[in-house]
Amino acid sequence: MGDGMNQTAPIELLGVDHVSVLVADVDAALPFYRQVLGLRLIDRPELGFPGAWLKLSDGVDLHLLQLPNPDPVANRPAHGGRDRHVALRVRATEPFAQRLAALNWPFTRSHSGRDALFCRDTDGNAWELVARN
Secondary structure (H helix, E strand, C coil): CCCCCCCCCCCCCCCCCEEEEEECCHHHHHHHHHHHCCCEEECCCCCCCCEEEEEEECCEEEEEEECCCCCCCCCCCCCHHHCCEEEEECCCCHHHHHHHHHCCCCEEECCCCCCEEEEECCCCCEEEEECCC
């Protein structure tokens, strides 16, 4: 009994290569990604539209795409855990909480009791920073 898909070779997912995020103004968005998250810029080919590529972790990049964002940011949940978000694994959340507080950048703690916090970039994209033991 098959699933209707004739596969001649097995498929294998190896992991995440990159994540793309829409931003209205890449220059306005970069301080969040560089100063708050501590990401570094990497080379980006000329693609015919503004953007930036940053290194998230070993083998995983973040692509900021300056395009009109079709998603309204109004009426989104205040807590990023109830919204679409990208979760980044970190060693400890407290250094990020201290950095966010020092920059007066709003954030919330996880409501589940996990060691996680949530913040948003300048375009309202939600990010989770989670430490797992």
